[in-house]
Amino acid sequence: MKKLLLGICVLFTANAIWAQQNFKAKVIDKETKQPLTGASIDVNNAGALTDEKGEFVLENFKNGKYSLKISSIGYRTADYSVTIPASETIVFELEKINLFLQPVEVKSTRAGDKAPFTKTNIGKKEIEKVNLGQDLPFIVNQTPSVVVNSDAGNGVGYTGIRIRGTDATRINVTLNGIPYNDAESQGTYFVDLPDFSSSVSSIQIQRGVGTSSNGTGAFGATINMSTNEFNEHAYGEASNAYGSFNTWKHTIKAGSGLIDDHFTIDARISKISSDGYIDRAS
CATH class of the missing domain: 2.170.130.10 (TonB-dependent receptor, plug domain)
Structure with a gap:
């Protein structure tokens, strides 16, 4: 009986662990395809920043669909829908935007x-x-x-x-x-x-x-x-x-x-x- 209870506990623990996944993705410039460092990722009141390779990791997320908002200075903010777990590293592209008009010297x-x-x-x-x-x-x-x-x-x-x-x-x-x-x-x-x-x-x-x-x-x-x-x-x-x-x-x-x-x-x-x-x- 004790062995059976122990086996059931181990099974539930394994399912709980497997139900939480790490999501890894990359953010790049849409035109140059260069990685964007310091881009901000917002999902479910949690956030992350991309590293020097443009990559980021969201840890301990339950399986399911999520909406990501990705923003970076000088780029248009974009919304994406992703599914966790993902079979491969997803690459997101941000479109560059000109935030400044022609300079006027005063x-x-x-x-x-x-x-x-x-x-x-x-x-x-x-x-x-x-x-x-x-x-x-x-x-x-x-x-x-x-x-x-x-x-x-x-x-x-x-x-x-x-x-x-x-x-x-x-x-x-x-x-x-x-x-x-x-x-x-x-x-x-x-x-x-x-x-x-x-x-x-x-x-x-x-x-x-x-x-x-x-x-x-x-x-x-x-x-x-x-x-x-x-x-x-x-x-x-x-x-x-x-x-x-x-x-x-x-x-x-x-x-x-x-x-x-x-x-x-x-x-x-x-x-x-x-x-x-x-x-x-x-």
Whole structure:
């Protein structure tokens, strides 16, 4: 009887061991067929990285079908379905993708962390929190030394800005490194950029001359704006908002995603209207 029980225990143990398998595979470049080092493999909340030969091993997996997600920097993420156990080493191919557009060289506009003058950086999340359809001066209104005004009172329409007491003609405004100030008066007319904050990813305010090389236009301060980065995948977005003083904001944004790994098409249309709260503002 003891021998029979021992035999049954050994049998169940062997079946449990055999039911768990190691899965070995390899990841290569689809074009060059070269192994990819450091590619990430994700399956059932478990992960692995490929070695210098592009190989990886998933240990102690039960027999069955699994979905693998394989990703690597500079390559398109791919999903595969595999069956364990596998009779031979499986080879996965990743397609190279160009994540960068043509480089644009911009000099002396953005200040680093160790720059010897005062500055304030505003990120995309902070912009989204305060973006209620107002012109850009009201987005930066809460930063030090900034004073804004509005003809309508609520920041929609003609607005003005002063930094450290200097008016807009002494504030250098750049958009992706390109000067936005009027070439003759050096003024800035944000009314010509309705809902522009919906297309801005970051803002840096440099109080004082800062890094600008645009002469008198930067005597008081510099405002550097960077637009949204491109989206790899196609997208669409629509938003509507209503507020006090009959204020309306309608925005539609859409993008094609990356086309042939080189081009993107992004578009935004906005309509903003408000009666304001200052008499005769409308």
